[in-house]
Amino acid sequence: MASLEPPAAVTPPSSKPNLLPLPSPTIITPSAAALAAVAPTTSSSSPATLSVATPLPTPSDAELVHIPSYSRWFSLDGISECEIRCLPEFFDSRSPSRNPRAYKYIRDSIIKQFRRNPSSKITFTEVRKTLAADVISIRRVFDFLDAWGLINYSPAALSKPLKWEEKDSKTSQHAADSPAGPSSDSTPPVRETTKWLCGSCKSVCSIACFASDKCDLTLCARCFVRGNYRVGLSSSDFRRVEISDEMKTDWTEKETMQLLEAVMHYGDDWKKVAQHVGGRSEKDCITHFIKLPMGEKLAGSAEFGSGINKLNQMKDDNSSNSSSSGKRLCLSPLADASNPIMAQAAFLSALAGTAVAEAAAQAAVTAVSKVGHGEANAHFRSLHGVQGLQITRALRRQVMSYVFLYSDASITSNGSNKLKSSEEARSGVNTMPEEKVNVEEELRTVAMVQMKHIQEKIIHFEEIDSQIDKEWKQMEQMRDILFYDQLNLLKHERSIRKTGQQAAEGTRAG
Amino acid sequence: MKPLPSTSSKTPVKFRMPTSENLVPIRLDIEVDGQRFKDAFTWNLSDPDSEISVFAKRTQKDLKLPLAFATQIAQSIQTQLTEFRSYQGQEMLTGEKIVPIKLDLRVNHTLIKDQFLWDFNNFDSDPEEFAKTFCNDLGIEDPEVGPAVAFAIREQLYEIAIQSVATARESRNAKKGRRGEYSSISSRSTGAALDLMKLFSNRYSVVRKRKEWDVYEPMVDILSNEEVNALESMEERKPR
Numbered sequence: 001m002a003s004l005e006p007p008a009a010v011t012p013p014s015s016k017p018n019l020l021p022l023p024s025p026t027i028i029t030p031s032a033a034a035l036a037a038v039a040p041t042t043s044s045s046s047p048a049t050l051s052v053a054t055p056l057p058t059p060s061d062a063e064l065v066h067i068p069s070y071s072r073w074f075s076l077d078g079i080s081e082c083e084i085r086c087l088p089e090f091f092d093s094r095s096p097s098r099n100p101r102a103y104k105y106i107r108d109s110i111i112k113q114f115r116r117n118p119s120s121k122i123t124f125t126e127v128r129k130t131l132a133a134d135v136i137s138i139r140r141v142f143d144f145l146d147a148w149g150l151i152n153y154s155p156a157a158l159s160k161p162l163k164w165e166e167k168d169s170k171t172s173q174h175a176a177d178s179p180a181g182p183s184s185d186s187t188p189p190v191r192e193t194t195k196w197l198c199g200s201c202k203s204v205c206s207i208a209c210f211a212s213d214k215c216d217l218t219l220c221a222r223c224f225v226r227g228n229y230r231v232g233l234s235s236s237d238f239r240r241v242e243i244s245d246e247m248k249t250d251w252t253e254k255e256t257m258q259l260l261e262a263v264m265h266y267g268d269d270w271k272k273v274a275q276h277v278g279g280r281s282e283k284d285c286i287t288h289f290i291k292l293p294m295g296e297k298l299a300g301s302a303e304f305g306s307g308i309n310k311l312n313q314m315k316d317d318n319s320s321n322s323s324s325s326g327k328r329l330c331l332s333p334l335a336d337a338s339n340p341i342m343a344q345a346a347f348l349s350a351l352a353g354t355a356v357a358e359a360a361a362q363a364a365v366t367a368v369s370k371v372g373h374g375e376a377n378a379h380f381r382s383l384h385g386v387q388g389l390q391i392t393r394a395l396r397r398q399v400m401s402y403v404f405l406y407s408d409a410s411i412t413s414n415g416s417n418k419l420k421s422s423e424e425a426r427s428g429v430n431t432m433p434e435e436k437v438n439v440e441e442e443l444r445t446v447a448m449v450q451m452k453h454i455q456e457k458i459i460h461f462e463e464i465d466s467q468i469d470k471e472w473k474q475m476e477q478m479r480d481i482l483f484y485d486q487l488n489l490l491k492h493e494r495s496i497r498k499t500g501q502q503a504a505e506g507t508r509a510g
Numbered sequence: 511m512k513p514l515p516s517t518s519s520k521t522p523v524k525f526r527m528p529t530s531e532n533l534v535p536i537r538l539d540i541e542v543d544g545q546r547f548k549d550a551f552t553w554n555l556s557d558p559d560s561e562i563s564v565f566a567k568r569t570q571k572d573l574k575l576p577l578a579f580a581t582q583i584a585q586s587i588q589t590q591l592t593e594f595r596s597y598q599g600q601e602m603l604t605g606e607k608i609v610p611i612k613l614d615l616r617v618n619h620t621l622i623k624d625q626f627l628w629d630f631n632n633f634d635s636d637p638e639e640f641a642k643t644f645c646n647d648l649g650i651e652d653p654e655v656g657p658a659v660a661f662a663i664r665e666q667l668y669e670i671a672i673q674s675v676a677t678a679r680e681s682r683n684a685k686k687g688r689r690g691e692y693s694s695i696s697s698r699s700t701g702a703a704l705d706l707m708k709l710f711s712n713r714y715s716v717v718r719k720r721k722e723w724d725v726y727e728p729m730v731d732i733l734s735n736e737e738v739n740a741l742e743s744m745e746e747r748k749p750r
Contacts, residue, residue: 123572130653132638132660134533134554136561139568
């Protein structure tokens with residue numbers, strides 16, 4: 001799939017006929033077509049507003065409820081696991097006023113209020129005035145519903161990304177936003193050395209242009225003023241770029257290598273990295289680093305899956321990732337905040353539950369392997385296969401979340417590869433084959449040693465076997481001899497008895 | 511279910527709101543630069559104080575008030591909460607406590623007048639439930655009325671609770687050691703409480719006197735815009 005949806009969307013499409021989930025910003029289906037699709041599923045009443053299935057006078061009056069596809073689990077009839085997880089204070093009976101019934105009452109009233117007028121945003125204060133409950137509970141539920149897009153969500157008014165998407169780094173946002181806006185088919189601007197092309201009107205920018213880092217878009221001054229940008233952006237997302245200092249914003253290969261070196265040495269200390277690169281501010285370094293293709297990152301994250309130190313050492317040299325991540329060999333807790341992407345993945349997998357995250361990660365790995373991004377991918381899979389038996393369940397869980405991250409990262413890199421110069425990607429990938437060969441050799445020796453060990457054991461057992469056979473034969477022989485002796489003894493006995501009897505008879509007779 | 515204390519218990523009880531949830535009624539009336547902001551809501555005591563500033567900012571943003579409001583709102587909430595907390599831990603008397611609650615409020619276009627009796631000793635009582643049923647039964651459409659009614663009830667219960675704390679302190683100071691006097695003192699000094707026995711002793715019937723019927727009947731009035739404006743100007747003139 002083109003866009004990476006958070007794991008909550010893995011659940012099967014909802015069976016509720018009245019909810020029309022949409023993948024995050026796409027065009028609204030015309031109501032007639034949608035109604036036609038929904039009509040066969042409901043029995044007699046026409047598709048109506050969500051709360052009650054009362055027949056409405058004409059289909060054109062019927063209201064469609066739009067919720068984002070990752071909120072498909074929601075239903076007005078009950079409380080789902082996701083809600084229990086996100087708002088635990090209502091369900092752990094710590095406070096008498098916070099119980100599931102109160103939660104449902106607050107939630108349903110807020111949603112009904114919003115749906116009465118879905119085109120306008122409902123504010124917390126409006127809601128608060130109409131609910132007989134304590135304001136903090138109302139606020140929590142309101143924030144929860146807002147974050148999941150169950151209220152104040154209309155595809156036409158997506159003025160800001162949803163709350164927990166804001167925490168995302170920019171790379172994930174590349175993947176999550178699959179823009180359907182007018183300027184989407186304009187490829188991000190071709191940054192020739194001297195010219196800037198506007199993303200929407202395709203004219204050369206002359207004096208100043210406006211660039212948005214959020215989604216890598218450049219607009220000339222005219223387009224910016226006219227407001228000719230995509231739905232998800234606002235004017236504050238653009239920063240003004242004077243053409244005169246445009247020369248500085250291109251990262252040469254040398255600078256990139258310096259950046260990678262610096263990051264490897266200094267890790268998260270961006271001040272030193274900026275110094276090392278020379279001529280770039282900290283912020284520039286950070287933004288550029290994040291935008292680098294994820295080839296290096298793949299190698300870095302692959303090490304966590306195996307538990308074997310040898311491999312880790314190898315990968316450490318190879319990874320140009322921050323050195324702090326290289327140190328995390330053992331089972332560090334997932335939510336390690338020093339790496340924002342890791343923290344995000346942990347947060348997402350916590351939100352969605354482990355089973356879902358595992359399933360998503362599996363799906364992501366298989367999808368990515370089909371795409372076939374470089375040898376690193378196949379490499380990782382072979383690693384995973386060989387070591388799979390040795391990974392305990394705890395490690396496996398980590399692998400899945402890291403693989404999830406990996407697939408996330410690789411997909412974004414797939415997307416962003418079009419933008420970046422391919423040399424960077426190649427330079428990172430070129431070091432891969434040698435490492436791969438080394439690792440394979442090591443694997444081979446390990447396997448050989450194991451096999452010898454097993455062979456010796458077999459020989460040993462064979463010897464024991466033959467020994468036992470011999471002893472068995474001896475035993476049998478002895479048994480035969482014994483039997484023979486017994487027989488002789490009996491015979492003798494009988495003959496002696498007979499002669500005795502005869503002798504006795506003889507003396508009596510004579 | 512908490513076991514109800516017996517009606518004749520004279521043992522003092524720790525101060526708390528006599529409702530099933532320990533929610534504090536907060537009333538805001540802030541004026542900044544000529545802009546007046548009035549509000550009333552309930553607050554859960556178990557919430558941390560960090561929520562106060564968050565809530566104040568949220569309210570200020572939602573209502574597009576100038577920034578100075580946020581701090582004032584937070585301050586006001588904080589003072590009221592500390593006041594409530596100062597009462598906690600002290601004792602209040604629970605004697606025979608049937609208190610009349612009067613509703614006399616105007617919410618947007620709806621005017622409500624009502625009076626009823628409330629059992630102060632019933633710590634499982636729920637003003638919110640009462641308000642919900644009230645609005646349903648009287649067919650009130652404005653959704654803001656319910657919480658306003660609940661709030662009014664809570665406020666009055668709060669006042670009475672404060673009074674009973676005061677009287678408990680008084681009686682403790684005045685009469686040390688003489689335990690038998692409590693019931694008469696409590697029913698004397700808390701003028702708000704009604705003695706059920708007195709009510710019933712005359713007639714041996716539970717039916718109210720006819721002249722009191724109008725008082726205890728709920729009255730709901732829907733006002734027109736002009737009346738609302740007139741009332742508002744009158745209200746604003748009153749405190750000044």
